[in-house]
Amino acid sequence: MxxxxxxxxxxxxxxxxxxxxxxxxxxxxxxxxxxxxxxxxxxxxxxxxxxxxxxxxxxxxxxxxxxxxxxxxxxxxxxxxxxxxxxxxxxxxxxxxxxxxxxxxxxxxxxxxxxxxxxxxxxxxxxxKLAEEEVLNLSRIEGLTNIPNRRYFNEFLDSEWKRCRRLGMPISLAIVDLDHFKLLNDTYGHQAGDSCLKSIGQVLKSFATRPSDLCARYGGEEFAIVYGNTSLDKAQVLLSKLLDEILSLNIPNKKAPTLPILTASIGLSTMHPNKENNENDLIKEADELLYSAKNNGRNQVSFKHIARP
Structure with missing residues (x-):
């Protein structure tokens, strides 16, 4: 037998x-x-x-x-x-x-x-690997906001871009900038500014919950959100809710010309990764759309989908 x-x-x-x-x-x-x-x-x-x-x-x-x-x-x-x-x-x-x-x-x-x-x-x-990742994550977390830092954002975007390309999936990137944050700092002090950044970090965590999602502090008062396998329409819905969540924090910014509370502007780009493009194109497009949102009055999402070639 x-x-x-x-x-x-x-x-x-x-x-x-x-x-x-x-x-x-x-x-x-x-x-x-x-x-x-x-x-x-x-x-x-x-x-x-x-x-x-x-x-x-x-x-x-x-x-x-x-x-x-x-x-x-x-x-x-x-x-x-x-x-x-x-x-x-x-x-x-x-x-x-x-x-x-x-x-x-x-x-x-x-x-x-x-x-x-x-x-x-x-x-x-x-x-x-999860145990190893937990240790590694300590070096990936930005100290003030307790969300991933710019270095880990770069690593994650590179990995997720390759995965979406391999599987023929779209990837969306949002760059979020807090409107008139310098006025908030000047008016209420840097301690209030730090408290504001911490609050935004906590809100962003609830908008990046899947293994293919990531929120990160991009630099200063800028944040980034990666959504793997996510269409432009789905990303738009999420980010509209994010703007509402930021408004609901009701963080005072009385000298801001947009509103007397903290608001944010968002540039959103969606691409299908292929041999003709790369993640830097996605970042550049999202960054340009962010400036478009700011130039058009702030407190809004400016978006664009880059079609398949």
Whole structure:
């Protein structure tokens, strides 16, 4: 019984790691139950009949769409197939819309009846990575507002841009500037200004709640919000609510010509990442739209969608 195919398959199907076996050409020979279940539960284009699918081709397709992890996976697997390395492994993020996830891929060779085969396992290491992220986040948080800093904003936008490009999703960026903040500081003092920034930070947190969202202090009285996989229409709705929330704080700014309370202006840009654009284009467009909002009277959202080429 122990040497039977059914016994060994049952053992492999019980393992929580996602396991796939390929031949030296990259064709899939076997997948375990965890692998199949993950594909079915995560809207994978290939969710049932994996036998005969070329794993290397799938990695190459992802790489061609700008997925750095596809590049690393394909290169690593080929290095083991060519016997340049005895084994290969690397860690990568695989976030869903509702949760953060990380996996470690490991490739190891074996030979059966003279044929060279390769086991590729994907182990869920989310628990460890979240613990590491918690420590790392301490260096990512801006001290006054208790939200991410500019450095982490740059890292996050780069990562989210690549993810949206790979999956053909839109990404939206809002740059938020507090109107006449210098007048508030001059009128009530810097302590009142700091208290104002803290309050805005708390409000922004409630408008960036998914793994694909981020709010950050962009600099001075400017803030930024990234919305991955979010259309212009959806982002507009959220940001209109944000302006209302800022008004509802009722923070005095009696000398401001717009209103005697704190208001904000927002530039919002939405793009579909592709090989013709990059995240700097998104930032530039949002920044220009912010100035448009200010020139048109402040306390408003100026927006634009950059269509697919």
């Amino acid at each position: 122990i040497e039977s195919y059914d016994f060994l398959k049952s053992v492999l199907d019980t393992i929580t790691e996602h396991i796939v076996v390929i031949d030296s050409q990259g064709d899939i020979l076997f997948v375990n139950k965890s692998w199949s279940s993950f594909g079915q539960n995560n809207a994978c284009l290939i969710d049932e009949r994996w036998s005969g699918v070329n794993y290397l081709s799938e990695c190459d397709k992802a790489a061609a769409m700008g997925d750095d992890f596809g590049v690393k996976a394909a290169s690593g697997i080929r290095s083991v197939i060519a016997a340049d390395k005895k084994e290969f492994y690397f860690e990568y993020p695989c976030h869903s819309p509702n949760e953060e996830r990380w996996f470690m891929m490991r490739v190891t060779p074996f030979t059966v009846e003279g044929d060279h085969c390769f086991v590729i396992s994907h182990q869920n290491i989310t628990e460890r």
